[in-house]
Amino acid sequence: MHPCPAHTLLDLDVFARGTPRDTIDRLREQHRILWEPDGFATGGHWLLFRQEDIDHVLKTPELFSSGFGPLLDDFPPELLVEQQKSMTFMDPPLHRKYRGLVDHAFRLKSLEAREGGMRRIATGIVDTVIDKGRCEFISEVATQLPMRVMYDLLGVEVADYRYVADLTNTLALADDPDFAENRAAGFHASLALIEFGTRLAADHRRNARDSLTMEVLGAEIDGERITDREFGCMFNNLIVGGMETTRNTLALGIHQFILQPDQYRLLEQDPELVPAAVEEILRYRNTVIYLRRTATKDLELAGEQIRKGDKLVCILGAPNRDPDFFEEPDRFDIRRPLQNTRKHYRTFGQGGHYCVGVHQARLNLKVMLEEIIRRMTNFRLLAEPRYARSIFMDGFKEMHVAFDKR
Ligand code: HEM
Known part of the structure; x- marks a missing residue:
């Protein structure tokens, strides 16, 4: 029997x-590891809070x-089989x-070449709202840059933008009735996104064009080309990994600046602080709440007996506010030394699956924030922002703001 805690976390x-x-x-102060009951087939999962344990697992x-x-x-078997063709569900050596096949496209060098294009898109995004003095920040601003960057990279046509964005929302926010009527709808959206990626691959084979999709389709694994369906799974992985996360981080960051306008003023006075501000937002308001792994055998971890098949759930925000690594960890301060922040937060995970899009995420956030502080000031909330209902991703589904032109 597992000891039952008095409360649950992932509610x-x-x-x-x-x-x-x-x-x-x-919980991080009181427990190294904690069993929490849940409604899934295993009846519960282990929660981990300390950086060293999280690192060990990942x-x-x-x-x-x-x-x-x-x-x-627990994914339905027919979907699990599909998902296991995407990186996130793979272990070495296949992983x-x-x-x-894709990591070269997200290296710093490749991104430098794409920065000018990102900056043009960012300027265009601010152009669309600047004269209104108000906007729904999530859909009109935060979503736009990560979405356009991923679509450009993968060769998605303008006519399909909306379709892909809707599927991504349904799948990532399947617990929120505004986006999906039930969890099954989330699973279906995932399959539909895989199918869309499969069609995109086929279309690229027919009409060759310059994109990451084209490159991946031309590459080989153990002497074999990847199939359209395998590409579809990778497409799903890249889109889901890249869009929701980056948009949430930007919106959570602006929200934090609204709560602490003095920090925004610091940025306005010294835009050189933007890279450190990006890291502090990533630390303080990390969007991916947890990562699960599954024990491959019976073993001992942090003094507890873990059984084969048990779920280990790493709470990524826990090390981010650990006083062992950060002075006054519950204070949001964009002047923190950037290198220390990057070294100790676990916002992008750790180990072999460490976010492949980390440089793109940072550059997206930097470019967008630079454009925002250059032209927009005095942000105010027009209503309380509405959180999306999710235990996996922290983020807003709606945030109406007003602002002044600089
Ligand atoms: C602020 C933005 C982002 C955050 C917080 C974030 C977070 C993460 C985390 C925590 C993981 C680890 C998953 C695991 O270990 O199972 C991950 C993996 C991944 N991310 Fe990101 N991500 C962000 C942006 C991006 C972007 C822009 C891309 C676009 C390419 C991307 C693509 C991926 C992919 C494909 C993986 C899977 C890598 C693998 O399994 O090897 N992410 N991300």
Whole structure:
């Protein structure tokens, strides 16, 4: 029998009001590992809060597999088989091979070449709202740059933008009735996105064009080309990984600046602080709440007996506010030394699956924030922003703001 804690952490109703950071702080102080009951087939999962334990789990795939994915959900078998063709659900050695097909596109060098294009898109995004003095920040601003960057890179046609964005929302926010009528709708959206990626691959084979899709289709794994369906799974992985996360981070950042206008003023006075501000937002308001791994055998971890098939759930925001690594961790301060922040937060995970899009995410956020502080000031909330209902991703589904022109 597992010891039963007096409360639960991963409660949808609680997370629907934002990540309960105080509870996470308290749990990190009190527990190294904690069993929490849940409604899934295993009846519960282990929560981990300390950086060293999280690192151990994320860096040891032979004991803690990604094969069942990073979510708590038990996927229906027909969907699991499909998902296991995407990087996030793979373990070494196959994982490295698939990752090797795309990682060059996200290296710093490749991104430098794309920065000018990103900046033009960012200027255009601010152009669309600047004269109105108000906007719904999520759909009109935050979503736009990551979406356009991913679409350009993968060769998605303008006519399909909306379709792909809607599927991504349904799938990432399947617990929110505004986006999906039930969890099954989320699973279906995932399949539809894989199918869209499959059609995109076929279309690229017929009408060759310059894109990452074209490159991946031309590459080989162990002497074999990847199939259209395999590409579809990779497409799903890239789109889901890149869009929701980056948009949430930007919106959470602007929200934090509204709560602390003195920090925004610092940025306006010294735009050189933008890279450090990006890191502080990523630390303080990390969007991916947890990563799950699955034990491949019976073993001991942090003094507890773990059984084969148990779920290990790494709470990424816990090390982000650990006083062992950050002075006054519950204070948002964009003047923190950037290198220390990057070294100790776990916002992008750790180990072999460490976010492949990390440089793109940082550059997106930097470019967008630079454009925003250059032209927009005095942000105000027109209504309380509405959190999306999710225990996996912290973020807003709606944030109406007003602002002045600079
Ligand atoms: C602020 C923005 C972002 C955050 C917080 C974030 C977070 C993460 C995290 C925590 C993981 C680890 C998943 C795991 O270990 O199972 C991950 C993996 C991944 N991310 Fe990101 N991500 C961001 C932006 C992006 C972007 C812009 C892309 C676009 C390419 C991207 C693509 C991916 C992919 C494909 C993976 C899977 C890598 C693998 O399994 O090897 N992410 N991301």
